[in-house]
Amino acid sequence: MRYSFLTLAxxxxxxxxxxxxLWRDAAPRGRYEVVIVGxxxxxxxxxxxxxxxxxxxxxxxLEKGWLGGGNTARNTTIVRSNYLWDESAALYxxxxxxxxxxxxxxxxNLMFSQRGVLNLAHNLHDVREGRRRVxxxxxxxxxxxxxxxxEVKKLCPPIDVSPTARYPVLGATLQRRGGVARHDAxxxxxxxxxxxxxxxxxxxxxxxxxRIEAGRVRGVETTRGYIAANRVGLVAAGHSSVLxxxxxxxxxxxxxxxxxxxxxxxxxxxPCVVMSNxxxxxxxxxxxxxxxxxxxxxxxxxxxxxGAFHVIESQMGALLELFPTFSRLKxxxxxxxxxxxCPDASPIIGKTPIENLFINCGWxxxxxxxxxGSGWVFAHLLATGxxxxxxxxxxxxxFSTGVLVDEHGAAxxxx
Amino acid sequence: xxxxxxxxxxxxxxxxxxxxxxxxxxxxxxxxALSDAEWADYLYxxxxxKGRLEERWFHVHGCRRWFTIARSTATHxxxxx
Numbered sequence: 001m002r003y004s005f006l007t008l009a010x011x012x013x014x015x016x017x018x019x020x021x022l023w024r025d026a027a028p029r030g031r032y033e034v035v036i037v038g039x040x041x042x043x044x045x046x047x048x049x050x051x052x053x054x055x056x057x058x059x060x061x062l063e064k065g066w067l068g069g070g071n072t073a074r075n076t077t078i079v080r081s082n083y084l085w086d087e088s089a090a091l092y093x094x095x096x097x098x099x100x101x102x103x104x105x106x107x108x109n110l111m112f113s114q115r116g117v118l119n120l121a122h123n124l125h126d127v128r129e130g131r132r133r134v135x136x137x138x139x140x141x142x143x144x145x146x147x148x149x150x151e152v153k154k155l156c157p158p159i160d161v162s163p164t165a166r167y168p169v170l171g172a173t174l175q176r177r178g179g180v181a182r183h184d185a186x187x188x189x190x191x192x193x194x195x196x197x198x199x200x201x202x203x204x205x206x207x208x209x210x211r212i213e214a215g216r217v218r219g220v221e222t223t224r225g226y227i228a229a230n231r232v233g234l235v236a237a238g239h240s241s242v243l244x245x246x247x248x249x250x251x252x253x254x255x256x257x258x259x260x261x262x263x264x265x266x267x268x269x270x271p272c273v274v275m276s277n278x279x280x281x282x283x284x285x286x287x288x289x290x291x292x293x294x295x296x297x298x299x300x301x302x303x304x305x306x307g308a309f310h311v312i313e314s315q316m317g318a319l320l321e322l323f324p325t326f327s328r329l330k331x332x333x334x335x336x337x338x339x340x341x342c343p344d345a346s347p348i349i350g351k352t353p354i355e356n357l358f359i360n361c362g363w364x365x366x367x368x369x370x371x372x373g374s375g376w377v378f379a380h381l382l383a384t385g386x387x388x389x390x391x392x393x394x395x396x397x398x399f400s401t402g403v404l405v406d407e408h409g410a411a412x413x414x415x
Numbered sequence: 416x417x418x419x420x421x422x423x424x425x426x427x428x429x430x431x432x433x434x435x436x437x438x439x440x441x442x443x444x445x446x447x448a449l450s451d452a453e454w455a456d457y458l459y460x461x462x463x464x465k466g467r468l469e470e471r472w473f474h475v476h477g478c479r480r481w482f483t484i485a486r487s488t489a490t491h492x493x494x495x496x
Contacts, residue, residue, distance in 0.1 A: 241463035241464070242463075245464070250460040250463075252460055253461070255465075299433070301463060301468060303465045308416040310416055310429070399458075399460075401451065
């Protein structure tokens with residue numbers, strides 16, 4: 001079903017009884033050309049681009065829970081591409097360009113809003129890092145600006161830029177093309193588009209093992225039976241190490257809780273996304289009016305999808321440092337997702353020690369923004385067996401060769 | 416917040432500690448004898464299990480000593496000896 005003013009008007013007049021599910025509740029078949037493990041945004045985008053770019057529709061996306069119920073539903077929806085290093089900039093900018101046409105392409109309202117992303121600087125080092133990143137971004141064709149404190153205040157009035165603040169705002173980088181998108185809609189939009197092209201999306205189907213013969217993957221054991229596949233792609237975010245262990249290899253990944261929370265709804269008060277390294281908080285306002293607030297990871301390894309209160313406490317301290325006016329705001333909900341953190345804070349997209357088993361993981365705290373680009377390059381890998389040029393620097397081998405893409409501290413956010 | 420049993424100071428709040436990750440990672444005696452892959456395996460590769468994990472903690476705001484505990488990464492439960 002295409003969405004249009006006409007279908008909306010027709011459904012409004014007929015009591016909204018004509019809407020259909022967005023994707024089929026597919027039962028798994030015994031064999032597929034490609035099996036993708038994980039029906040979050042990245043896995044669904046991979047399936048969609050496999051069909052759209054490579055004409056491969058004999059594809060199943062297996063999901064142990066429900067579609068888009070992991071980190072896709074738990075992130076703070078920020079989209080930007082202002083990364084320092086060339087490799088990251090190319091990958092995230094490719095993703096941002098896809099975002100810019102995605103709602104139209106998927107015929108799905110992603111509520112993509114390019115309201116601008118501010119990365120604040122609070123000390124001399126932040127200022128130098130920010131100005132350097134602005135120049136690096138521009139040389140990579142990414143829009144970036146440096147703002148002084150007065151310009152920051154003009155763009156985002158509720159920020160306290162007084163020089164007597166404990167962490168004074170000395171300036172900020174601004175990416176005007178950055179912004180936010182509706183996280184659930186991204187998964188639903190990709191799911192509907194992939195399903196329409198013949199991809200089977202199989203929920204409540206957990207992978208429990210791999211059938212591997214002579215170093216080559218033949219299929220996956222699941223809670224809904226064995227499924228043979230020529231190629232298997234793992235897109236399981238926080239649970240990537242668990243799947244790798246089932247296949248008999250290790251990853252340089254640590255799984256941590258990352259918490260976020262939302263406030264009660266307010267009238268429009270925050271016109272852009274604000275991120276800050278030094279006091280460590282990032283915040284935007286949803287279309288419902290809630291402030292969406294995220295911070296850093298909990299220190300310990302965990303798969304429990306919850307974190308400790310002291311992390312939220314310091315996150316709230318940081319928020320009030322920047323926005324004293326929010327001090328009487330009530331918080332509505334908090335939650336945690338399990339993020340797969342890599343030593344260099346860059347993703348792993350590539351081959352594994354098992355032939356025809358490919359992995360896309362390690363996006364850590366910043367995977368949402370990369371959803372379209374990640375799916376695009378991983379589909380290329382699954383279709384051709386060789387990495388897309390944009391993904392080549394992010395192979396697992398970089399940990400042996402030492403050619404890391406070290407975005408820790410460089411990626412405009414602390415990890 | 417975790418209540419962590421420091422073997423020297425007793426149970427203390429998590430905020431007094433720094434996390435040290437997976438325990439039992441031994442630095443190779445002769446790094447020069449390793450291949451790049453073996454060195455990467457020591458340096459970067461981790462088990463990251465869902466379930467029981469033996470891990471290092473540093474009581475930075477207490478006795479400033481390192482110790483190992485076993486904790487479940489699925490439930491956060493810490494094993495008592």
